[in-house]
Structures are given as C-alpha cells and as structure tokens.
Amino acid sequence: QSVLTQPPSVSGAPGQRVTISCTGSSSNIGAPYDVHWYQQLPGTAPKLLIYGNSNRPSGVPDRFSGSKSGTSASLAITGLQAEDEADYYCQSYDSSLSGRVFGGGTKLTVL
Amino acid sequence: QVQLQESGPGLVKPSGTLSLTCAVSGGSISTTDWWSWVRQPPEKGLEWIGEIYHSGSTKYHPSLKSRVTISVDKSKNQFSLKLSSVTAADTAVYYCARQTAVAGTRGFWFDPWGRGTLVTVSS
Numbered sequence: 001q002s003v004l005t006q007p008p009s010v011s012g013a014p015g016q017r018v019t020i021s022c023t024g025s026s027s028n029i030g031a032p033y034d035v036h037w038y039q040q041l042p043g044t045a046p047k048l049l050i051y052g053n054s055n056r057p058s059g060v061p062d063r064f065s066g067s068k069s070g071t072s073a074s075l076a077i078t079g080l081q082a083e084d085e086a087d088y089y090c091q092s093y094d095s096s097l098s099g100r101v102f103g104g105g106t107k108l109t110v111l
Numbered sequence: 112q113v114q115l116q117e118s119g120p121g122l123v124k125p126s127g128t129l130s131l132t133c134a135v136s137g138g139s140i141s142t143t144d145w146w147s148w149v150r151q152p153p154e155k156g157l158e159w160i161g162e163i164y165h166s167g168s169t170k171y172h173p174s175l176k177s178r179v180t181i182s183v184d185k186s187k188n189q190f191s192l193k194l195s196s197v198t199a200a201d202t203a204v205y206y207c208a209r210q211t212a213v214a215g216t217r218g219f220w221f222d223p224w225g226r227g228t229l230v231t232v233s234s
C-alpha cells in the first residue's frame with residue numbers, strides 16, 4: 001500500500017486531455033512538501049516530468065502540467081499523443097516516515 | 112551533464128548480500144545533492160531505499176533500515192548499496208539517482224536516473 005494514492009489506470013483518445021491524481025496526507029503533500037512527477041516508458045528508467053508541483057524541466061513539452069491543492073496533486077496531459085503511453089508516478093517527502101515516498105503509479109493508455 | 116551507471120551481480124542467493132555500485136560521471140559527487148537508490152519489483156511501483164550525502168550522512172527507508180548500508184567513495188566519484196539477508200521479495204530493478212532541489216522548493220526530486228540493473232534473488 002503506497003503512501004501516495006494514484007488511480008491504477010487512465011485512458012484517453014489522441015488529442016484529448018487526461019488528468020492523474022495523487023492523494024496524500026498532512027504528513028506529506030499537505031505538510032506541505034512539494035510533489036514531483038515521473039514518466040516511465042516501457043522498459044526504461046523513470047524520467048523527471050514535473051518538479052516542485054508545477055515546474056517543467058527543460059525539454060518537457062508544455063502539454064504536461066502539474067498542480068497541487070491541500071493534500072492532493074494532479075498531473076494534466078493535453079493533446080494526448082501515442083508516445084505519452086507510459087506509467088506515471090508522483091513523489092513527495094513524508095515526515096512520519098522521514099523519507100521519500102512514491103505513488104503506486106498510473107498506467108496511461110492512449111486509445 | 113551528470114550521468115549515473117549501476118553495476119553489480121545480477122543474481123544473488125537467498126540470505127546473501129546484494130551489492131551494487133553507482134558510478135557518477137559528468138559532475139562531482141561532492142555537491143549539495145543527495146545520492147539515492149530506488150528499486151522496482153517486476154510489474155510493481157517504485158520504492159525509495161535510501162540516500163547518502165557526500166559527507167557520508169545517510170537516510171534509509173524504515174522497513175529496510177536494518178538490512179541496508181549505503182556508502183560513498185569520493186575518490187572514485189561513486190556510491191554503493193549493500194542489502195543483506197535478501198529474499199525473493201528483494202528481486203527488482205535497482206536504480207541509482209541524484210536527488211536535487213532548487214531554492215524556493217520544498218523537497219528533493221530524482222534527476223537524473225541510471226538505466227537500472229535487474230537483481231534476481233534465487234538459488
């Protein structure tokens with residue numbers, strides 16, 4: 001059972017917008033510690049997608065955006081493309097565990 | 112830019128010790144960043160194992176703390192993971208990653224990551 005809760009799967013058609021939620025608690029997201037997002041393409045290592053709740057590293061398309069409110073965060077992907085099909089993970093810090101925590105991951109399927 | 116590469120045995124016997132090394136290239140390990148290990152069991156999610164600062168300070172996942180040791184070798188610009196008393200549940204892809212942050216943020220993130228190495232625990 002992950003400390004951060006994500007939906008196991010989401011799907012959308014090309015061109016559509018999808019969102020992935022990440023729900024935590026007062027000891028992590030609500031503390032408030034920042035939320036970061038990673039994209040893991042099949043058979044590859046995770047790649048940083050969003051840092052500090054809503055910042056995109058250089059090279060990440062602006063189709064990807066992040067937000068945070070209270071004890072939850074969201075990743076939004078607009079203009080869905082086939083290449084976006086991957087697993088997505090949220091990550092934060094938990095003061096109760098005194099360590100880094102991940103969500104269970106969400107598999108995005110592009111229909 | 113900084114690159115990380117994991118190395119070590121791909122097969123470890125049950126009750127043995129898993130040992131991996133992460134070589135850091137393109138930058139010094141002696142920065143304000145922390146250096147981490149993360150694992151991913153087959154078909155499962157990511158789990159933070161622990162992290163180390165170049166001074167040798169460490170932090171470990173509470174559930175693994177009794178079995179984990181992370182060390183740093185500044186002369187070789189690398190850091191290492193040892194996990195003792197392994198069982199089949201420790202079979203996973205092990206990643207090393209840099210933890211970094213910038214002013215104005217609360218919390219470190221992992222970037223970049225190594226390619227990962229699969230370690231199987233089996234007799």
